[in-house]
Amino acid sequence: MPEGHHLHRLAAALDEAFAGTTPEVSSPQGRFTGGAALLDGHPVVEAFAAGKHLFVEFAGAAYLHVHLGLIGQFDITPLVAPDTVPPAVGAVRVRLRNEGYVADLRGATLCETATAGDVEQVLGRLGPDPLRPGVDPAPAWARIAKSPRTIADLLMDQSVLAGVGNVYRSETLFRHRVDPFRPGREIRRATFDAIWRDLLLLMPIGVRLGQIVTMADQVEDVLGEGVDTSLVPPLGGTVSAWRRGVVGGAVERRYYVYKRQGEPCLVCGSRIRTAVVAGRNLFWCGRCQRRR
DNA sequence: CCTCTATGGCGAA
DNA sequence: TCGCCCTAGAGGC
Secondary structure, eight states: OOSHHHHHHHHHHHHHHHTTSOOEEEOTTSTTHHHHHHHTTSOEEEEEEETTEEEEEETTSOEEEEEOTTTOEEEEEEOSSTTOOOOOOSOEEEEEEOSSEEEEEESOSEEEEEOHHHHHHHHHHOOOOTTSTTOOOHHHHHHHHTOOSBHHHHHTOTTTSSSOOHHHHHHHHHHTTOOTTSBGGGSOHHHHHHHHHHHHHHHHHHHHHTSOOOSHHHHHHHHHTTOOOSOOSSOOSOHHHHHHOTTSSOOOOOOSSTTOTTSBOTTTOOBEEEEEETTEEEEEETTTSOOO
């Protein structure tokens, strides 16, 4: 679930639900009792995301710093009435609750309180995040252009580009017919620019829909429905709208190469291949993605 | 019951 | 490169 689009969407929804309120903070599971006690009773200033990191600022106390990892979830539920609070189901590490919403965090790989200095340190470790308005891709290009590591490896390195994960990696490399095993220093500037521009298009769509969409026909459909892909935060809208997806209803989940190993390439028909790169399953077409 | 998988990332070796 | 952390759901026996 969580690549950068997911965290930015989540941050927007948390901001919508909790900013300006003073939620009760608890740890039903008991593994974040101290942190919850520190944050409880302090107003939420804002929630924001950087790459795959999520921060919630509590005035006069600290930041809540969350990384969902591979399997984490932070579910926001609108309360039908203020006193109809659902019981915590499963391993809820953190629960935020105000008059209108309950948000439950489960399975996060990281959940801690952080100072402003800690937050700065995390932000400083991250490469440019395509979902941050006005961000400069130059540092990412500088790293890639001099690296002997493969482009597939580099795209997953959060200090090179923040927020790109395993689906966007395979899919953007396919969209631009780039050989995933090409060293960064052999990637042409024009190719990097095209990939970056593509992320600027695809990731906001992911934020808007709560889903990764990469296939050209689906991207066209989304754009045809007038989804604003330029404006990232502030996102506006209600939390329930976010949960539904602004365009209404999920887009059919299909990709060019992701998880399609052994199936025919939709462009050339050759079998989609897979291999573990940077610890994750990479998918690509060995015929379409050559020499770029 | 068990094993496997998942859109991450860390530290040990 | 490997093992491990986090959790839930699917599938096999």
